Amino acid sequence: MKIIMLGAPGAGKGTQAKRIAEKYSIPHISTGDIFRANIKNNTELGQKAKTYMDKGELVPDELVVDLIMDRFKQADAANGYVLDGFPRTIPQAEALDKALEANGESVDFAINVEVPDENIINRMGGRRACVGCGATYHIQFNAPKVEGICDTCGEKLILRDDDKPETVKNRLSVYHDQTQPLIDYYNKKNVLREVDGTQAMDDVFKAIVDILG
Numbered sequence: 001m002k003i004i005m006l007g008a009p010g011a012g013k014g015t016q017a018k019r020i021a022e023k024y025s026i027p028h029i030s031t032g033d034i035f036r037a038n039i040k041n042n043t044e045l046g047q048k049a050k051t052y053m054d055k056g057e058l059v060p061d062e063l064v065v066d067l068i069m070d071r072f073k074q075a076d077a078a079n080g081y082v083l084d085g086f087p088r089t090i091p092q093a094e095a096l097d098k099a100l101e102a103n104g105e106s107v108d109f110a111i112n113v114e115v116p117d118e119n120i121i122n123r124m125g126g127r128r129a130c131v132g133c134g135a136t137y138h139i140q141f142n143a144p145k146v147e148g149i150c151d152t153c154g155e156k157l158i159l160r161d162d163d164k165p166e167t168v169k170n171r172l173s174v175y176h177d178q179t180q181p182l183i184d185y186y187n188k189k190n191v192l193r194e195v196d197g198t199q200a201m202d203d204v205f206k207a208i209v210d211i212l213g
């Protein structure tokens with residue numbers, strides 16, 4: 001199964017993608033997590049990506065597409081995946097379609113997690129992210145068992161550099177400008193499904209499982 005998570009920054013794409021990956025035994029591929037791991041390890045890719053991410057802007061398509069094509073070659077991606085944060089522009093979606101078509105494949109579901117902008121700003125300040133495994137927590141809605149430590153891998157939790165209110169505002173505007181057009185793109189391909197992301201996390205997940213079967 002090949003699934004794409006669509007939605008604004010902070011809509012809950014990562015939260016739900018992790019649960020989908022566990023339930024359907026497919027890898028959770030998050031371009032944002034891959035970039036953050038590269039920033040942590042101070043790789044050349046990480047240094048390049050950081051300059052864009054810190055401003056809330058998108059990393060250039062070429063860099064992202066190369067990275068994702070490379071990731072697809074790993075054995076765990078052979079039976080599908082849940083993509084979180086990719087594609088994020090029309091050219092990225094076209095590159096994905098082209099790569100899939102070359103193997104006679106296509107996207108099965110593009111799930112749009114809908115959350116209005118006003119709810120997003122409140123969510124971001126409370127988010128804590130694990131730099132080890134990419135797990136996401138919220139100090140109020142989804143607290144880790146031990147404060148500041150990841151339940152899954154025991155690494156330290158951080159407040160993301162791009163979760164400052166000014167940067168979140170820019171990320172939202174970049175989202176509306178460059179990523180929202182993908183909703184229409186996948187609707188035309190009849191794979192778009194919408195879920196109300198303002199519900200509690202478990203209810204959002206139930207709605208997604210109803211769609212995926």
Ligand code: AP5
Nearest residue numbers: 009010011012013014015031032053059085127137138201
């Ligand atoms: P990325 O890491 O993908 O960030 P994003 O899209 O802005 O999304 P977030 O990770 O902020 O939010 P999310 O939807 O995953 O929400 P989460 O589950 O954490 O990208 C970061 C940057 O990398 C980009 O700005 C760009 O620069 C670059 N980049 C990445 N991919 C790229 C690409 N393809 N092309 C170009 N550049 C790219 O949830 C948010 C919070 O809310 C958490 O604290 C969570 O616990 C809480 N929460 C979740 N669900 C609920 C709920 N139902 N109720 C209450 N709280 C909830």
Ligand code: MG
Nearest residue numbers: 013014015032
């Ligand atoms: Mg995320």
